[in-house]
Amino acid sequence: MKPMRCGLIGAMAVAACVLSSGRHSAWAAEPPAKVALTGARVIPVVGPELDGATILIERGKITAVGTDVKVPFDAMEVDCRGKVIMPGLIEPQSWRGLDIANESLPVAPFLDVGDAMDPSRLYFEDALRDGITSIHVMQGNNTVIAGMSRVVRPIGLTPDEMTVDLGTAIKLSVSPRNGYDRMQQMATFRETFRELEEYTDSIAEAKYEESLEKEKKKVDVGPAEAAKRGRPMLKDSDYDDKHLNLLRLKRGDFDTWVYVGSPMDVSPAIALATEQGFLDHTILLIGDDTFKAIGELKKAGRPVVLPEDLFYRERDPISGEITETFIPKKIHDAGLMFALQPNPNSSMAERYLTYQAALCVRNGIPRQTALEAITLNPATMLGMGDRLGSIEAGKVANLVIYNGDPLDFNSWVENVYIDGILAYDRKDDPRLAEILRLEDVGRKVDEAKKAAEEAAKKKDEEKAAPKEGDAAPKPAEGDNAKPAEGGSEKPAESGRARPRRGDGQ
Amino acid sequence: MMCLSSFVSSRRWLVAAAVLAASATGVLAQKDAANSVTAYRVGKVITMDDRDDVINNAVLLVKDGKVQQVGKASQVTIPEGAEIIEMPQCWLVPGFVELHCHEAGASTDLHDYVYLTNPDLRTLESVNPGTENFKSARAGGVTTALLISGSGTNMSGLGTAVKFADGLVEDLVIKFPASIKIAQAGNPERYWFRVGRSFMNYNLRQTLQEAKDYHDAMTAYESGKIKEKPVFSATYDAFRDLFRQNFMASVHTQQYQVVMMTLQLVHNQFGIRTVLDHSTFDGYKTAPLVIEGQDVITINGPRQLYFDGTQRKIFGNAARWWQAGIPKLGINTDSPVIPQEELTYQAAMACYYGWGTYEAIRGLTRIGAEALALEDRVGSLKPGMDADFAIWSGDPIDPRSVCWMTVIDGKIVRDVREEMRRF
Numbered sequence: 001m002k003p004m005r006c007g008l009i010g011a012m013a014v015a016a017c018v019l020s021s022g023r024h025s026a027w028a029a030e031p032p033a034k035v036a037l038t039g040a041r042v043i044p045v046v047g048p049e050l051d052g053a054t055i056l057i058e059r060g061k062i063t064a065v066g067t068d069v070k071v072p073f074d075a076m077e078v079d080c081r082g083k084v085i086m087p088g089l090i091e092p093q094s095w096r097g098l099d100i101a102n103e104s105l106p107v108a109p110f111l112d113v114g115d116a117m118d119p120s121r122l123y124f125e126d127a128l129r130d131g132i133t134s135i136h137v138m139q140g141n142n143t144v145i146a147g148m149s150r151v152v153r154p155i156g157l158t159p160d161e162m163t164v165d166l167g168t169a170i171k172l173s174v175s176p177r178n179g180y181d182r183m184q185q186m187a188t189f190r191e192t193f194r195e196l197e198e199y200t201d202s203i204a205e206a207k208y209e210e211s212l213e214k215e216k217k218k219v220d221v222g223p224a225e226a227a228k229r230g231r232p233m234l235k236d237s238d239y240d241d242k243h244l245n246l247l248r249l250k251r252g253d254f255d256t257w258v259y260v261g262s263p264m265d266v267s268p269a270i271a272l273a274t275e276q277g278f279l280d281h282t283i284l285l286i287g288d289d290t291f292k293a294i295g296e297l298k299k300a301g302r303p304v305v306l307p308e309d310l311f312y313r314e315r316d317p318i319s320g321e322i323t324e325t326f327i328p329k330k331i332h333d334a335g336l337m338f339a340l341q342p343n344p345n346s347s348m349a350e351r352y353l354t355y356q357a358a359l360c361v362r363n364g365i366p367r368q369t370a371l372e373a374i375t376l377n378p379a380t381m382l383g384m385g386d387r388l389g390s391i392e393a394g395k396v397a398n399l400v401i402y403n404g405d406p407l408d409f410n411s412w413v414e415n416v417y418i419d420g421i422l423a424y425d426r427k428d429d430p431r432l433a434e435i436l437r438l439e440d441v442g443r444k445v446d447e448a449k450k451a452a453e454e455a456a457k458k459k460d461e462e463k464a465a466p467k468e469g470d471a472a473p474k475p476a477e478g479d480n481a482k483p484a485e486g487g488s489e490k491p492a493e494s495g496r497a498r499p500r501r502g503d504g505q
Numbered sequence: 506m507m508c509l510s511s512f513v514s515s516r517r518w519l520v521a522a523a524v525l526a527a528s529a530t531g532v533l534a535q536k537d538a539a540n541s542v543t544a545y546r547v548g549k550v551i552t553m554d555d556r557d558d559v560i561n562n563a564v565l566l567v568k569d570g571k572v573q574q575v576g577k578a579s580q581v582t583i584p585e586g587a588e589i590i591e592m593p594q595c596w597l598v599p600g601f602v603e604l605h606c607h608e609a610g611a612s613t614d615l616h617d618y619v620y621l622t623n624p625d626l627r628t629l630e631s632v633n634p635g636t637e638n639f640k641s642a643r644a645g646g647v648t649t650a651l652l653i654s655g656s657g658t659n660m661s662g663l664g665t666a667v668k669f670a671d672g673l674v675e676d677l678v679i680k681f682p683a684s685i686k687i688a689q690a691g692n693p694e695r696y697w698f699r700v701g702r703s704f705m706n707y708n709l710r711q712t713l714q715e716a717k718d719y720h721d722a723m724t725a726y727e728s729g730k731i732k733e734k735p736v737f738s739a740t741y742d743a744f745r746d747l748f749r750q751n752f753m754a755s756v757h758t759q760q761y762q763v764v765m766m767t768l769q770l771v772h773n774q775f776g777i778r779t780v781l782d783h784s785t786f787d788g789y790k791t792a793p794l795v796i797e798g799q800d801v802i803t804i805n806g807p808r809q810l811y812f813d814g815t816q817r818k819i820f821g822n823a824a825r826w827w828q829a830g831i832p833k834l835g836i837n838t839d840s841p842v843i844p845q846e847e848l849t850y851q852a853a854m855a856c857y858y859g860w861g862t863y864e865a866i867r868g869l870t871r872i873g874a875e876a877l878a879l880e881d882r883v884g885s886l887k888p889g890m891d892a893d894f895a896i897w898s899g900d901p902i903d904p905r906s907v908c909w910m911t912v913i914d915g916k917i918v919r920d921v922r923e924e925m926r927r928f
Contacts (some may be wrong), residue, residue, distance in 0.1 A: 099690070099762070100701040108704065115706035118762035120790060122815065139703070147703050157794060158765055431815065 034058050035420065036071040037399070039081035043406070044391035045368075045375050055085060057397040060420035065391050083414060086371070086406050087390050088133025088398030089353045090378040092305045092339040093171075093257065093285065096123045097152070101140025106177065107192050109170055109249065110241035111147025113137045117159040123344075124154040124162075128424045129432065130342075130352055131400035131413045134164060134388055136378070138171055141259040141285070142178050144188045146171040148245065148254075151382055153398075155423050168382060169254050170245065174269040175261030175287065186268055193276055196246045203238050204230030252281040255383060257305070261287035266296040283381050288312050291330040298334040303381050306331065308343035308350070310359055326363045328373070339378040340370075349409060358407040370407070542587040543567045543915065547597040547896060550575055553870045553885040557863075565597060567892040570915035575886055595909060598866065598901050599886050600648025600893035601848055602873025604804045605755060605782045605837035608638040608845065609652035609665065618657055621696055621705070622712040625740050626662030628652045629681045632674045634667075638845055642669040643919035645846035646895030646908040649679070649873070649883050656688035656757035658696060659709045663743060664755060666877050668893070670913040680752070682743050683877055684780070688757035689766055706766060713775050716744040753778035753802075753876060760786040768794050772801060780804055780876045782837060785822050786811050792829030802876045804835040807843045809854040821858020823868075828859070833875065835868040853904050862902045869901075 035057040042053040044065060054069040055062060071077055095101045098116040117137060127135060133153060139146035148167045156162035176185040205223055208230030212219060219226065236244055249256055256278050260269045266284075273279035284297065285305045289312055291297070297304065312325040331338045340357060343350035350356060353374045360370040372389075379389030387396050397420040404411035416424035426432065543566070550563040552575060564581040566573040574581055583589060610631035619626075632652060642650065648669055654661035664684035667677045689709060690702050722735040723745065746752050754777045758764045764784055768791065772779040779801050781788070785808040795801050805823045812819050826834050836852045838845055852865040874884025882891050892915040899906040911919035 098701070098703070100699075103701045103704045104698040105704065111703040111707055113703060115710075115766070116702035118760075119765070120761035120787060157791070158769055160769070 032076060032420065034072060034075035035397075035417075036069075036075040036077045037080045037085060037401070038071060038077055039079060040083045040085045040401070042391060043084065043086040043371065045087055045371050046390040046392055052081075055391060055397075055399065057399075057417070057420045060397055062391060062393055062395050062397050064393055080401060082403075084402045084405055084411070085391070086131075086400050086402065087375045087395075088388070088400055088416065088418065089131045089374050090339075090382070090388060091127065091132050091135045091353070092341055092378040092381060093136045093138040093149070094123075094341075094344070095138060095140045096344060097121055097135065097137050098139065102142040102146060102177075103139075106144040106188055107242070108143070108147050109145050109245035111139075112167075113139060113147060113150050114159040114163065114166075117150075117152070117162070119156055119158060119162060125431065128154040128416055129413060129429065130354075131402075131406075131416055132342075132353065133398035133400070133416060133418050133423075134379075134382075134384075136168065136382055138169065138257065141171070141173045141175065141261065143171065143173050144177065144185060145192065145246075145249075146173075149257075151384065153418050153423075155418060155421075165382070165384065167254055169257050169283070170249055171257045171259065171285075172269075172272075173259040173261075174265040174272065175259055182265070182268075186272070189272055192246065193250075196243055196250075199243050200231065200234070200239075200247075201227035204228075204234055206230070207233045207238060250276050250278060252278055255281045255283055255381070257283045257285055259285045259287075260290050260293075263290050263293035266290060266293040266300075270296060270300050286327075289314070291325065291327050294330055294334050297331070297336060301336070303337040303339070303377065304331055305339045305341060305378075305381070308341050308345065310340075310350075310356060328360045329364055332365050332369060337377050337380070338373055339381055340373045354406045354411075355409060358409065361407060367407070541568075542573065542584050544581075544583040544587045544589045545597060545896070546578060546589060546591045546593060547595050548593050549596045550886060551596065551598045551866055552887060553599050553867060554887045562593075563597070565886065565894075567912070567915045570892055572886055572888055572890045572892050574888055590910075592896055592909065594898070596897045596899060596901065596906075597886075597894055598646065598897055599870040599884055600895055600911070600913065601646050601869040602835075602877065602884055603642070603647050603650040603837060603840065603845065603848060604780065604835060604873050604876055605806075606638075606650050606652060606840040606845060607655060607842075608636065608642075608650065608840060609633065609654070618696060621658050621693065621700065621708055622660040623654075623658055623662055624660055624685070624712060624716065624744065626654060627665070627682070628654055628662060629665045629678065632665060632667060632677065634670075634672065634674060634677055638841055639669050640919075641840070642845040643911045643913075644908060644924065645844075645848050646897065646901060646911055647845055647848055648893040648895070648911065648913050649877075649879070650845075651683055651755065651873075651877060653684060653686045653755055656686070656692040659688060659693050659705050660712055661686045661688065666879065668913050670916065670918050679882070680877060680879060682746065682752050684753050684755040685744070685747055686757070687754050687767075687771060689770070690763045691757060691759045702762070702766070706770060710770060710774070713771070713777075716741040717748060717775060720745045720748045747777055748775075750776075750778050751878065753780050753878070755780050755782050755804075757782050758784045758788060760788055761790050764788040764791040765794060768798050768801065772798050778878075783808070783839070784826070787813065789820075789822060789825035789829055792826060792831060796830055796832070802833040802835065802872060803831055804837045804873075804876070805855065806837045806851045807839045809851060810858055819858075821855060821860065823855035823865075824859030827861070827864065833872050834860075834864070835872040835876070836865065849901050849906075850904055852902050856902055862900065865902050 037055045039052055042050045042055060042065060050067055053065060053067050054071060056064040056069055056075065097118060098113060099118065103111065134151055135154060136149060136151050138149035149169045150163050151165035151168050152162040153164055174185065176182050205227040208226045209219055211233060239247060248254060258269050258273065260266045273282045282302050283305060284302050286307060288307055306327055310327050312327055313322055315322050328338060340353060342353045342356060357370040357374050361367050376385065376389035379385045388398060397417055399417040400413055401415040402411045403414050414426050415422060545565045547563055550560045550565055552558045552560065560575065560577055562578045563575060564578045564583060565575045566581065609628040610633065649666065650669060651664050651666050653664040663682035664686055665678055666680035666683035668679060670677055690705060693705055694700055719738050719741040725731045726734050754771050756767045756771060756779060758767050758781045764781055767779060767781060771777050781801065781803045784803050784805055795803065803826055805826060809822055810819055811822055823834060836855055838848050838851055843851060848869060852869055856862050856865050871884045874880040883893050886894060893913050895908050896910040897906045897908050909921045910917060
């Protein structure tokens with residue numbers, strides 16, 4: 001099997017074989033028929049962890065997991081002894097594959113993130129390198145009603161090729177968008193849903209009149225009655241894009257992800273969802289201190305996506321005392337299902353989902369719950385719990401192979417399988433190799449600098465020892481200073497040249 | 506030509522005459538009689554025909570504004586009484602075709618921020634033949650151009666193919682509509698309060714869908730499938746030829762996402778003949794998709810190099826596209842962004858960064874003509890083609906070469922001796 005390289009670096013090289021094979025593109029390659037990953041410690045997330053287990057993959061699906069699975073004679077065996085395998089991580093929502101977080105239109109449910117996704121973003125490459133196999137691409141929180149989201153895998157040349165699930169959810173924000181206030185935000189919701197009714201009435205009335213015309217009858221009732229009679233006749237195709245998606249939202253054709261950025265937003269959000277009938281299809285995205293409305297959150301009982309920063313710190317204005325709250329603990333103690341997000345703005349370890357999970361364990365959340373929060377829980381929230389999020393027979397073969405425990409920060413991702421395709425191989429990651437090589441250069445420069453300093457020190461000592469003649473040491477000192485100077489410049493240079501690992505745009 | 510002496514100082518004129526004397530020994534005079542034959546005797550003719558013939562020591566005969574014959578001097582009989590222009594050291598090259606220029610209208614017409622899509626607008630209504638831009642084109646051996654509107658909106662109107670000759674607008678226009686200008690991103694963002702790609706692509710798709718629906722309905726009516734005639738649309742009637750593949754979409758593109766989306770939306774979804782204009786930065790990484798698109802043409806420039814920040818390397822855009830296996834590649838100036846005269850400099854830069862010289866000449870001639878679907882008129886030199894060509898002191902892609910003379914429809918429209926700007 002030819003290993004797939006991450007990102008577009010490899011895409012050009014792969015292009016040649018794409019052409020010769022006549023396939024749509026490199027990433028749409030058929031997964032190999034049968035692969036057996038043997039000898040690894042398996043964290044299935046559902047059920048106990050298994051040592052020395054075998055995972056059998058057939059045509060992109062997991063068909064067997066266990067310690068007593070026999071490897072079929074025609075399966076390609078990959079020796080995974082000493083490795084740890086866990087289900088592919090899931091990013092519950094992110095706009096980072098898009099050009100901008102939000103359009104300036106407040107109500108835009110007719111939009112599709114596929115139109116704004118850029119497969120060449122380094123973000124996708126980074127996600128793959130960190131073991132994320134599914135990303136829920138969704139517009140940002142600066143909106144009233146945003147466009148349709150998609151679930152994608154971080155491989156592919158076009159958005160359609162990346163897409164796993166189309167029209168997954170729509171985001172509403174109860175917190176006001178920039179420059180507006182809360183009451184206006186809620187007024188926009190009222191107006192939007194009321195206008196939907198008016199629009200529906202107007203097309204229903206027309207529909208009823210049309211039906212009379214067909215039978216060559218005259219309009220026999222007033223507009224209100226005509227609209228009432230016309231409503232049952234309406235089909236989805238009678239609506240325009242905007243109103244159809246509002247209707248589908250209310251009907252629960254897809255889930256609604258509601259951003260509640262502050263505790264005061266929770267109550268109106270739940271009132272809105274209840275009134276419009278989509279509470280059962282609601283996922284709540286909470287902000288820094290939204291956990292303070294824990295009573296309301298608990299009462300609603302809906303799954304929660306946690307903010308990127310898991311600690312909330314507050315300073316008492318009088319005493320100056322700082323209180324720190326670990327948000328996942330509050331949510332977990334309330335018995336709510338939650339999902340973790342990586343923190344892309346952090347240059348620290350928070351940008352790894354596994355670190356976020358490890359933080360939870362360190363702060364009193366059971367390991368099992370922490371693992372679910374980066375795999376099975378987001379899968380369930382996306383309505384894909386039957387396909388993604390755990391290692392079980394029948395599920396999609398999205399697997400991450402680590403060289404150690406995933407929650408140990410010394411571990412790294414060795415390989416990633418997506419739909420049974422070897423999508424990432426650390427040994428064949430040109431960008432990572434570049435970074436590591438540069439670090440190697442940096443280390444060598446440091447060593448050279450150290451050696452030069454030591455040599456200078458030695459010479460100084462030698463000079464100090466004879467203590468003869470006053471004029472002689474000066475030029476020698478100047479000579480010695482040179483390598484040290486050169487050495488001190490170089491690491492800075494290589495540091496500057498090191499590629500950034502955020503979005504390379 | 507003698508009348509020029511009153512304008513030109515005698516010293517400068519002598520310099521020009523001396524330079525010319527080295528290459529041109531025959532009589533150079535404006536051809537008047539339409540029926541007469543003019544014979545161009547030159548050192549080399551790049552025909553750009555189907556066999557890629559290059560003829561050394563050649564004669565090209567022009568009659569009635571068309572190429573009558575082209576061949577080796579020893580094999581072509583020059584009819585008696587024909588005017589002979591002898592430039593035996595020079596190269597005769599087909600007139601260049603510029604596919605992306607904004608020489609229609611005034612600078613204020615460049616971006617028409619009326620709506621985010623403006624299918625109604627036509628550059629035909631702002632062709633301005635008297636400008637310096639037209640002269641500049643002739644000085645650079647550019648004879649045909651597609652005049653398009655700006656990239657400030659997702660769709661900015663219908664483009665017009667013209668010859669850079671002197672004359673009435675109706676005589677200059679050789680094809681209208683010759684393109685529809687589309688910009689999916691990379692400028693329309695500035696429209697109003699800022700627009701993102703999710704809305705811009707939705708918006709463009711809606712507009713093209715409306716046009717397509719109109720075309721489909723009209724076609725159904727014409728073939729008798731529906732009885733009721735659809736309401737005539739002044740806006741979309743011109744688009745019917747777009748869906749019949751009679752003209753193409755010039756799409757302002759640059760980086761990966763935009764080129765990719767153009768292929769997905771314009772080419773694949775609507776089956777429109779697509780020309781990728783500019784296609785700079787990391788746009789070349791879409792090459793596998795472009796190759797799949799088969800008839801897609803890429804017209805690179807005017808930005809000829811790209812610094813890849815992640816690989817920390819400078820790439821030549823044209824060279825990258827070419828190395829990736831793109832079958833049809835051309836070059837544009839975006840004039841007046843880059844003066845029209847400097848089209849060959851853009852090609853020279855593309856070659857400096859790794860493209861091939863002969864391919865560059867093809868990119869400036871045949872490829873442009875094919876994109877306009879005018880390859881039976883311009884872009885190559887064989888009997889029956891328009892007599893559009895330029896006579897260069899040498900390889901036109903070499904920046905040291907001079908364009909001595911430009912001929913459009915058999916008429917000398919630019920003669921270096923009468924050009925006062927540089928000599």
